[in-house]
Amino acid sequence: MKEQLSQLIQQALDTLVAAGELPGDSRPEINIDRTRDPSHGDLASNIALTLARSAGKKPRDLAAMICAALPEAPFISKTEIAGPGFINFFLSSGSSQAVVQRILEQGGQYGCSDAGGGRRVQVEFVSANPTGPLHVGHGRGAAVGDSICRLLAATGWSVASEFYYNDAGAQISNLALSVQARCRGLGPEDPEWPEDGYRGDYIQDVASAYLAGERIDAEDRHVAGLGDPDDLDAIREFAVAYLRREQDLDLKAFAVHFDQYFLESSLYDSGEVEATVARLIANGHTYEQDGALWLRTTAFGDDKDRVMRKREGGYTYFLPDVAYHFNKWQRGFERVINEQGADHHSTVTRVRAGLQALETAIPEGWPDYVLHQMVTVMRDGSEVKLSKRAGSYVTLRDLIDEVGCDATRYFLVARAPSSQLTFDIDLAMSQSNDNPVYYIQYAHARACSMQRKLAEQGWDWVPQRSLAALERLQEDHEKALLKRLDQYPEVVAGAAAASEPHTIANYLRELAGEFHSWYNAHKVLVEEQELRDARLALGEAVRQVIANGLQLLGVSAPETM
C-alpha cells in the first residue's frame, strides 16, 4: 500500500518536473507514515515539506500542486492538505477492509515474509556456564534470544540457535572443588572451603547425587556418579552434567529450544585454538611482552592490546572466543547474532578485532550483537544482589514456578533490550492477574468465545460469505482495528530487522486494547446476518493476529481463561 502510494507521488513529482515547476535534479526519498489521528486520514506524506526549500515554494502551495498532479487511484478516496503542508490520504473503505480477507486466507502465515530469502542465520544466546542454575538475567537472554529466532524464522531466514559453554576452565575447576568439599561434609564457613568456591546450597544437591551414584541425562551429555570423593575428574564430569540438566529443565519449562550445544573444549580438541594462534602469528599481528603473547587488537579499533597466551602458558578466554566465531563463519552463517548481557560489552570489539586479524573475508562489523541491560530484582521493596558465589539470587525456575512461563517471558521480552529492567517479584507474583500478558491473552480468549457462542445460538459463520459483507465495518472502532491489523506485517518486519521483539509486545497491547474497546462498544452476535458475518470476520482476524504475535513471543494463546 505504501509502495503504491509512493509510486503515485513519484509520478506526480515527475509531472511537475516535466512542467518546469520543480527542479529536475532532485530525487527525494518519499516518506509515507501511518497517521496517529484518524482525522488525518490513513496515510500521510511530508514530501511537500521536505521539497519546499529546494523548490522555492511554500509547503502548502507545493502540496496543493502535488495533489493536483496526483494520478487517480481506486484505493484513495480523498486527499487533504493539513498543518504545515502534510498531504493526508484517506483510503477507500474497500481497500482498508481487504486486510480481513488477507488475514483469513493467510492464517498463521499472515505477517510472515520471505525477506530472509532462506539465508542462514545463527543466534547464540544464554550460553551460561554450567556452574549453577539459570538466573533472571539468563531468563532475559532466553526470552529475547528465542523471540529473535522466531522473528527471523517468520521473515524467511533459516535459523540455527546455539548455546555455547565452557566445560573445562577455571570456573569449572572451582565448581568441582566445591562439590568435592561438599562430598567431604564441608560447608562455606569451614576454613578448608575452596577460596573461590561456589557457596550455593545447590552444590550440596550435586554432591549428594554424586555420592548416591545417580545417573544424569542432560540434552548433550550423560554420566553416572562414581561416588568417589577423591576422583576430581569424575566429580567435574558429574557436576557439569548435573547442572546442564538443571539448565535444560529450566529452558524446557521456559519453552526455549536450542538446535546445538557447543563446547569450548571442542575447540581445543579439534586444534582450532592452536590453528587460530598460528594464523594470528603468521599474519604478524602478535608480539611477546612480559612473557605473554599479545594480539595487537588496537590495530582493529580496540582501546588496548589483549593477551592471548598467559605467561604461565594456557590461553585467555579471548582466544577460544575468536576461534569459536571463526568456526561459526566457516559453518556458513553469513549472519550471526550474539545475544548477551551488557556486562560482556567489552568482548564485542575484541572478538571482531580478532576476526579481522585473521585476515579472511569476514566483514568488519561481523557478528551482530544484541546486548540486554542488567535485570535488577526487587523483593520486599529492596534490591536482591545477584551473586553466584554467595549463592543468593533468584533463579529463573523460581519465577516460572511462581509467575508462570507466559508472564515471565512476556515481562522479560516486552521492554527494549537496551533498557534496564526491574523485575519486582512481589508485584509479578502477588498481582499476576494484572500482568499485561493476560490482557492480550484475554482478548484472544474473548474472540474464541464469540465463535463458541455463535454455535450455541444455532448460527454459523462462513468465512467466504462474510467477505462479501465487510463493507458493513464502518464504526470508528472498526476502522481503527482494520488499520491496526494492516500494520502488523510491517511491525514484524521491523522487529526482525532490528532484533527488537519488544515492538511485537507493544503492538499486541495496542491491538488488544482496541479489540476490547470495540467489543464493549458493539455487539458482534447481532440478529442481522450480514453485519454479524462482517464482525465475526473482523473478530477472527484479530484473533489470528494476536495468536501469530504471541507465537513470536513464545507466549501461549489460550482459547479460554
Added chain:
RNA sequence: GGGGGUAUAGCUCAGCUGGAUAGAGCAACGGCCUUCUAAGCCGUAGGUCGAGGGUUCGAGUCCUUCUGCCCCCGCCA
C-alpha cells in the same frame, strides 16, 4: 580517568529510524455486568520529555557540553 547504556506521569515502561494536541499499565478518583468472558470498558486527574546550547519548516527523537544512575575497563570467563 576511558568505553558502552540510560534519563519521558507518583511507580514500571512505550514512543514506529525528525512530523501534527507526547502514550499505555499500575497507583488515585468517578461511572458501566439481567445482554457475545468485568483478567474488560468509559471518564477525571497526573508532564518544562534530566539541564544548557546547536542543526531546520519542525526535535522526546539527530549533534554537543554538563549532571545523575547502571555495566565494563584481569595474563578471570
